[in-house]
Amino acid sequence: MRGPSRAVALALAGVVLAAAVAAATPEELARGELLFHIGGCTNCHTAKDGPLLAGGDAIVTPFGTFYAPNITPDPETGIGRWTRDDFLRAMRFGKAPDGSPYYPAFPYTSYARMTDDDLLALEAYLRTLPPVRRENRPHELPFPYNIRFGLHLWQWLFHDPTPFRPDPARSPQWNRGAYLVEGPGHCGECHTPRTFFGNLDRARAYAGAQLGKETIPNITSDPVRGIGRWSRGDLSTFLLIGIKPDGDFVGGDMAKVVRNGTAKLPEADREAIVEYLSSLPPR
Ligand code: HEC
Ligand code: HEC
Incomplete structure (x- = not known):
């Protein structure tokens, strides 16, 4: 998109975002902040001395090394373009906006126990944090764990999305x-x-x-x-x-x-x- 159409689209996106933020009450934001703390999001998604939630340090597991991605509201490198449904789907079902499954190194397997109301309060709080432009670092996983598709089966067998x-x-x-x-x-x-x-x-x-x-x-x-x-x-x-x-x-x-x-x-x-x-x- 070029020129005016892009400017219009950005302005519209701004209005939509502003509306989404305005819709969150102070009570909802306070609840979201509490869930952010007890959820430990920063423990994985923030690198040592790095910007808040812009991507974490290596998480070494028996299945390989994971890097938690940028979850700031940056529209290019973070999750700023996500809808609230995208966020719910990630946290409850462990699925990306394009439907691909997440590795359980991201503990959505527990976050799925949260109510939709609480997940949305958390989403509203995350939107108030500063956007940071920082590209994600790919995971380093050996075969066969590098085949994301296999996680569909894992989720079907083991993931319980009920609150x-x-x-x-x-x-x-x-x-x-x-x-x-x-x-x-x-x-x-x-x-x-x-x-x-x-x-x-x-x-x-x-x-x-x-x-x-x-x-x-x-x-x-x-x-x-x-x-x-x-x-x-x-x-x-x-x-x-x-x-x-x-x-x-x-x-x-x-x-x-x-x-x-x-x-x-x-x-x-x-x-x-x-x-x-x-x-x-x-x-
Ligand atoms: C990221 C992994 C991790 C998570 C998540 C975690 N713990 Fe721990 N926990 C540990 C480790 C590692 C130790 C041992 C630390 C030490 O001995 O210094 C520990 C120690 C403890 C102890 C002390 C036990 C003892 O015998 O010394 C308690 C109590 C505890 N955790 C409760 C909790 C509770 C409650 C939660 C959830 C709110 C929690 N933990 C979440 C890793 C974790
Ligand atoms: C134990 C480490 C850990 C904790 C704690 C954690 N995450 Fe993550 N998260 C990850 C990893 C690793 C991924 C990447 C999963 C993958 O690539 O399949 C991820 C992915 C995500 C994604 C998908 C982002 C994208 O670009 O697709 C979102 C959203 C997310 N986490 C939100 C959260 C929130 C909100 C919290 C706190 C409530 C949280 N995470 C806590 C490790 C963690």
């Missing part, structure tokens, strides 16, 4: 905690072991895992293998400042989960997470 369903037999606090942990918090993506096929082994939920060189601890209520001996106060202090009952500071990827995520939640949400984790059966 979280509250358990009416449990308290609202427990349900809020379960939602945060299973959905945006995606705690199980690290703390639950995976099967040979790379899907989460739900029968051993939160029993700990080996992620590359990193050993991820068991966070069930088992008193020996898990954190069953921690008091509720221990756990909420840990989620706020990352200090363990023995006085050690948390390290590894969990330090970011606390700093960028659980530490930024309102106290009631941290307590809800404590309530849910304390209820996890020992494994």
